[in-house]
Amino acid sequence: MAYQKLNGSDRISEWKLKDLMCDIGRRIWLKGFCAGNEGNHSYRLSEDRILCTPTGISKGQLKPDDLCVVDLEGKQVSGKRARTSEILMHLFIYKNRPDVRAVIHSHPPHATAFAVSGLELPTCIHPEAEVFLGRVPMAKYVTPGDTRLGETLAPFVKDANTVLLGNHGAVCFDKDLESAYYKLEIVDAYARILLLAKQLGYVQTLSPVEMNELLALKSKFGMTDARVTPDGKIHGLTCGSDFLARVGGEVATKGRMCVGGGTGPVESKQPSAMEKAVEALTPENYGEQDIEQLVQVITDQIMATAQ
Numbered sequence: 001m002a003y004q005k006l007n008g009s010d011r012i013s014e015w016k017l018k019d020l021m022c023d024i025g026r027r028i029w030l031k032g033f034c035a036g037n038e039g040n041h042s043y044r045l046s047e048d049r050i051l052c053t054p055t056g057i058s059k060g061q062l063k064p065d066d067l068c069v070v071d072l073e074g075k076q077v078s079g080k081r082a083r084t085s086e087i088l089m090h091l092f093i094y095k096n097r098p099d100v101r102a103v104i105h106s107h108p109p110h111a112t113a114f115a116v117s118g119l120e121l122p123t124c125i126h127p128e129a130e131v132f133l134g135r136v137p138m139a140k141y142v143t144p145g146d147t148r149l150g151e152t153l154a155p156f157v158k159d160a161n162t163v164l165l166g167n168h169g170a171v172c173f174d175k176d177l178e179s180a181y182y183k184l185e186i187v188d189a190y191a192r193i194l195l196l197a198k199q200l201g202y203v204q205t206l207s208p209v210e211m212n213e214l215l216a217l218k219s220k221f222g223m224t225d226a227r228v229t230p231d232g233k234i235h236g237l238t239c240g241s242d243f244l245a246r247v248g249g250e251v252a253t254k255g256r257m258c259v260g261g262g263t264g265p266v267e268s269k270q271p272s273a274m275e276k277a278v279e280a281l282t283p284e285n286y287g288e289q290d291i292e293q294l295v296q297v298i299t300d301q302i303m304a305t306a307q
């Protein structure tokens, strides 16, 4: 796939692009996706010119004049401020994905929580995440700032559009800035939903039939997914995950994906109030009959106080 030049109505003036870059920065900052001077984003102006954010500035404070232009090796071509040090990761993506025109790297807290725990985002749960993100892989941690960060994306760059960076953050890439930004919003919203669902103690997974239907719909819209072959066949769909294994303890083994017919609430392993009361009052050498008698006494007392 060769790099495609924009022409006619697709072409946006550099001034307008700089304005859009600042607007995206404000939206990232307002959403709380980056603290201090964290994060960076870029746009491919032409085959070998990339517009990018500078280092050392809040993404909420960007002005068009602050932006820089670099070549595909990261050499700064214009701009009074120094380019972001993480541009090398962006360049790795541009070099490997001629269809990509925008890259956004940020540290959205909920998605970054998964990156910090080393837990991949699970699949087969939320239609929005399946359609707009697909599988979100996790790149291994490296010290940010040099070419190694980009190289950690090598196994995933061809198939993914959103990658979690181990112990670091997230990177999203797409055909334009707006679409890349939406991916950033969606990955953090999805991670947040999962964390809230974990607090509720139960996560329902989509069944294989529901997943097949969803991926078929995605193909119909012309959206590619590494789990769907060009002729529309679904392959390599695995829905188990470390995250699911941690939710409520039993969801991973009793979930719908495993038994097919749906599940009821996870059985309580906690002793009832009566069992606790009996245990507390029973001397060790009591027989079963004595316990029955004791239960009767407690029940009678409860009934008496209730009247």
Ligand SMILES: [Zn+2]
Pocket: 038, 039, 086, 105, 106, 107, 144, 168, 169
């Ligand atoms: Zn970073």
